[in-house]
Amino acid sequence: MxxxxxxxxxxxxxxxxxxxxxxxxxxxxxxxxxxxLLGIIFFRMNAPYAGVFEISVVAGLITVLFILTIAxxxxxxxxxxxxxxxxxxxxxxxxxxxxxxxxMKGLLRKIPALASGAExxxxxxxxxxxxxxxxxxxxxxxxxxxxxxxxxxxxxxKHD
Amino acid sequence: xxxxxxxxPLVVAGILPLxxxxxxxxxxxxxxxxxLLFLLVYAxxxxxxxxxxxxxxxxxxxxxxxxxxxxxxxxxxxxxxxAIAVVGLAACLFSIDYMEHYGAKANYYALFLVMVAGMNGLxxxxxxxxxxxxxxxxxxxxxxxxxxxLGQDELEAAFKYLMLSVVATAFILVSVAVIFGMTxxxxxxxxxxxxxxxxxxxxxxxxxxxxxxxxxxxxxLIPFHAWLPDAHxxxxxxxxxxxxxxxxxxSGIYAMTRIFLNVFGLTPALSTVLMSLGxxxxxxxxxxxxxxxxxxxxxxxxxxxxVGYIVLGIGIGTPLGIAGGLFHLFNHALAKGLLFLTSGxxxxxxxxxxxxxxxxLAKRMPITAATNLVGALSIVGIPPLNGFWxxxxxxxxxxxxxxxxxxxxxxxxxxxxxxxxxxxQRKAFFGKLNEKWAAVKEAxxxxxxxxxxxxxxxxxxxxxxxxxxTTWIQPAADxxxxxxxxxxxxxxx
Amino acid sequence: xxxxxxxxxxxAAALVFAGILGxxxxxxxxxxxxxxxxxxxxxxxxxxxxGFVKDNILVAQTLVVTxxxxxxxxxxxxxxxxxxxxxxTKSLDVRKLARLKG
Numbered sequence: 031m032x033x034x035x036x037x038x039x040x041x042x043x044x045x046x047x048x049x050x051x052x053x054x055x056x057x058x059x060x061x062x063x064x065x066x067l068l069g070i071i072f073f074r075m076n077a078p079y080a081g082v083f084e085i086s087v088v089a090g091l092i093t094v095l096f097i098l099t100i101a102x103x104x105x106x107x108x109x110x111x112x113x114x115x116x117x118x119x120x121x122x123x124x125x126x127x128x129x130x131x132x133x134m135k136g137l138l139r140k141i142p143a144l145a146s147g148a149e150x151x152x153x154x155x156x157x158x159x160x161x162x163x164x165x166x167x168x169x170x171x172x173x174x175x176x177x178x179x180x181x182x183x184x185x186x187x188k189h190d
Numbered sequence: 191x192x193x194x195x196x197x198x199p200l201v202v203a204g205i206l207p208l209x210x211x212x213x214x215x216x217x218x219x220x221x222x223x224x225x226l227l228f229l230l231v232y233a234x235x236x237x238x239x240x241x242x243x244x245x246x247x248x249x250x251x252x253x254x255x256x257x258x259x260x261x262x263x264x265x266x267x268x269x270x271x272x273a274i275a276v277v278g279l280a281a282c283l284f285s286i287d288y289m290e291h292y293g294a295k296a297n298y299y300a301l302f303l304v305m306v307a308g309m310n311g312l313x314x315x316x317x318x319x320x321x322x323x324x325x326x327x328x329x330x331x332x333x334x335x336x337x338x339x340l341g342q343d344e345l346e347a348a349f350k351y352l353m354l355s356v357v358a359t360a361f362i363l364v365s366v367a368v369i370f371g372m373t374x375x376x377x378x379x380x381x382x383x384x385x386x387x388x389x390x391x392x393x394x395x396x397x398x399x400x401x402x403x404x405x406x407x408x409x410x411l412i413p414f415h416a417w418l419p420d421a422h423x424x425x426x427x428x429x430x431x432x433x434x435x436x437x438x439x440x441s442g443i444y445a446m447t448r449i450f451l452n453v454f455g456l457t458p459a460l461s462t463v464l465m466s467l468g469x470x471x472x473x474x475x476x477x478x479x480x481x482x483x484x485x486x487x488x489x490x491x492x493x494x495x496x497v498g499y500i501v502l503g504i505g506i507g508t509p510l511g512i513a514g515g516l517f518h519l520f521n522h523a524l525a526k527g528l529l530f531l532t533s534g535x536x537x538x539x540x541x542x543x544x545x546x547x548x549x550x551l552a553k554r555m556p557i558t559a560a561t562n563l564v565g566a567l568s569i570v571g572i573p574p575l576n577g578f579w580x581x582x583x584x585x586x587x588x589x590x591x592x593x594x595x596x597x598x599x600x601x602x603x604x605x606x607x608x609x610x611x612x613x614x615q616r617k618a619f620f621g622k623l624n625e626k627w628a629a630v631k632e633a634x635x636x637x638x639x640x641x642x643x644x645x646x647x648x649x650x651x652x653x654x655x656x657x658x659x660t661t662w663i664q665p666a667a668d669x670x671x672x673x674x675x676x677x678x679x680x681x682x683x
Numbered sequence: 684x685x686x687x688x689x690x691x692x693x694x695a696a697a698l699v700f701a702g703i704l705g706x707x708x709x710x711x712x713x714x715x716x717x718x719x720x721x722x723x724x725x726x727x728x729x730x731x732x733x734g735f736v737k738d739n740i741l742v743a744q745t746l747v748v749t750x751x752x753x754x755x756x757x758x759x760x761x762x763x764x765x766x767x768x769x770x771x772t773k774s775l776d777v778r779k780l781a782r783l784k785g
Contacts (some may be wrong), residue, residue: 038691038694039323039701039780041694041698041724041728042694042697042698042701044575044702045698045701045721045724048701048720049701049705049709049718050703050713054607054711054713057713057714057717058717059718061721062723062746064721065299065724067725068724068728069785071728072731072747074734075731075740076727076735076740077731077734077735077737077740077743077747079744079745080727080731080743080747080748080749082743083746083747083748083751084686084751085557087751087752087755088720088723088724088751088754090701091755092720092755092758093755093764095758095759095762095775096713096717096762096764097718099525099762099765100713100714100767102766103713103765103769103775111709111710111711111714114295115708115709118708119704119705119708120743122704123700123701123704125696125699126696126704127697128697129783130693130696130700131696132695132729134689134692134693135688135689137689138686138697139393140333140393141371141372141393142372142388142389142390142393143369143371143372143373143374143388143392143737144372144373144384144387144388145515149738149739149740149741149742150742152741153741153744153745156310156741156742156744156745157748158744159761160742161317161319161742161745161749163257163259163260163311163315163317163320164319164320164745164749165262166196166197166200166311166554167311167320167323167324167326167327167749168261168323168391168752170196170200170304170311170327170750171327171753172756173203173204173300173304173753173754174301174304174305174308174327174330174331174334174760175298175330175755175756175757175759175760176759177203177207177300177301177304177331177334177691178330178331178333178334178756178759178763179759179760179763180207180294180297180742181294181297181298181301181334181335181337181338182337182340182760182763182767183763183766183767184293184294184297184607189709232728263736282754302728319746319749323749323753326753326757327745330753330756330757330760333760333761333764334760334763337764340767341771342772343773345764345771346768348764349712349761349764349765349768352760352761352764353706353715353719355704356719357706357722358755360702360703360722360724360725360726363726363729363730363750364699364726364729366730367730367733368724368730368733369737370730370734370737370756371688371733371736371737372739373738376742589755635782662770
């Protein structure tokens with residue numbers, strides 16, 4: 031539990047860092063570190079498939095996409111962030127953490143839940159046989175993404 | 191084979207880019223429109239047969255093994271599928287001519303069909319997470335379609351739309367996670383049954399609130415509407431028609447209604463909240479529409495206002511109110527789709543969306559002016575057009591349920607609606623012909639054909655409203671009025 | 684619900700809130716998108732945490748995997764939009780995008 035807590039605190043820290051850092055590249059790397067920690071957290075929750083996906087796709091693929099975009103938009107460093115955000119963010123965030131903790135303590139044992147039956151089958155069974163419609167949805171969303179990128183990067187000879 | 195509603199558009203979308211390499215215009219046009227025509231015929235004709243005996247629950251099996259694609263087709267879903275098919279087909283026909291100067295037609299049709307597949311999938315899903323998933327499918331396709339023209343305004347509108355949608359997704363998924371935690375299941379029947387067993391008032395209330403924020407953002411209810419007045423005008427006209435006419439209703443209203451009425455059950459508190467939000471949207475958006483100079487922006491605010499009517503009607507909770515709300519959903523989809531399409535015709539002929547620059551276009555574009563008038567009068571609620579009946583039913587339902595104040599507000603807002611639409615008609619179509627437009631021509635064939643189709647439907651449904659209501663609206667309203675029982679009893683797989 | 688659920692909910696809520704705060708306060712388009720990514724992390728943590736507590740870890744994993752696939756599509760589309768915006772306006776400042784009045 032201690033390790034898990036430490037990992038979770040690290041996750042939140044790196045995520046907040048990713049939002050607050052000024053340099054875009056450092057932000058992207060901080061986000062990747064956060065994803066790595068989240069993947070490890072998933073592993074420790076007996077969720078190896080989710081962990082692998084999180085590390086390879088989010089920490090890997092998405093970070094690469096971010097770095098690609100940062101490289102293609104070099105002048106982006108010149109966006110001057112508002113100074114106020116530097117103290118507003120930590121202030122509100124810490125306020126939220128306190129409220130969060132209090133709410134959680136207050137909610138302990140308050141939300142009823144049905145005991146659930148044991149799970150059967152393997153991950154493959156659950157995904158392919160238990161949630162097949164989701165696979166159709168995944169194919170659809172991948173198609174949507176592919177077509178979206180194709181549409182947005184098409185050669186413009188004349189447009190509206 | 192209900193899965194065809196999702197599979198057909200996806201398969202056609204998949205092969206369109208390949209086809210597009212070979213034939214840039216004719217075959218993609220043909221394929222896309224044929225696909226939508228098929229969906230329309232399937233929904234209108236075979237659909238009614240299928241549900242004649244009660245909701246159809248299909249569990250597919252591949253190679254002998256049952257596979258968990260569980261789709262449910264009942265009155266409500268069939269009704270939505272029909273609406274999607276009609277407006278989708280009209281927008282697609284319109285696109286044949288309108289999208290010529292955007293280029294990359296095959297790609298456009300592919301995105302369009304994926305969006306339709308996403309909407310159909312959402313309507314047929316029986317599972318909270320699948321609802322979210324197909325909502326995202328339609329959403330991702332719509333971001334690209336809003337930005338399709340690649341102009342600065344379009345890109346900005348698409349990005350803002352994306353950001354707000356992500357917040358909506360976050361709220362919806364948090365709610366789904368809480369429901370999953372409480373009930374241990376994600377499918378509608380399981381959740382409904384489990385919620386009956388647990389006594390979880392406050393937690394369900396919080397989950398409902400989160401769903402309200404999430405789906406409210408998608409439906410563009412005030413105060414969650416900020417993205418719509420930018421996104422809908424910037425998109426190409428047929429996409430605006432589908433976004434205003436369908437997407438906000440499928441992703442927002444359908445999902446919300448299905449979950450609140452069939453899974454959670456409509457409590458008096460929820461009913462009050464829905465009615466209040468609906469009224470707020472109805473009134474505020476109507477006022478905001480008054481001051482608009484951009485034709486499509488005025489239509490966008492009008493959409494927010496009419497969505498308010500729909501939510502108000504459904505929120506009443508009585509069978510009549512629900513029927514009125516659903517009927518208005520259908521009518522608005524037709525009429526607003528029509529209005530956006532005609533605005534596209536105007537934009538293409540004159541090059542502007544600014545009402546102040548137009549004038550007297552009726553003389554040069556008579557068909558467009560006439561169909562636009564039909565659409566406008568339909569939304570205002572002038573007899574014998576379809577909008578009149580749906581608004582009347584909502585107002586009667588309000589009075590019957592003991593909410594005379596709401597009824598009065600609804601009537602007054604109709605007057606406001608009449609005002610701003612008359613403004614639009616006068617500025618754009620009637621009055622003196624502005625010198626600039628002396629040489630303007632009527633819109634090309636497919637564009638006018640699509641608008642005439644929708645206008646005829648508006649008139650036809652207005653005249654034949656009672657048979658429309660009994661055949662299509664009543665089954666849908668009955669399913670919803672049944673509340674939780676509709677799902678627990680007949681949907682148990 | 685067992686106490687562990689509230690434990691994970693605490694952290695997930697912190698992440699989602701941080702992300703939303705970032706959306707409100709940041710001006711660089713890419714930073715805004717990083718905030719969206721942080722929200723997504725919060726959501727996946729919550730989904731998996733719920734499944735873990737209910738002993739339904741396999742179902743939760745399928746949900747998270749599907750969610751990540753959707754996220755990738757979303758990121759691709761959003762970054763395509765950002766790159767296009769940059770090409771048009773030569774800037775990544777969201778304030779410069781205030782031409783439409785919303």
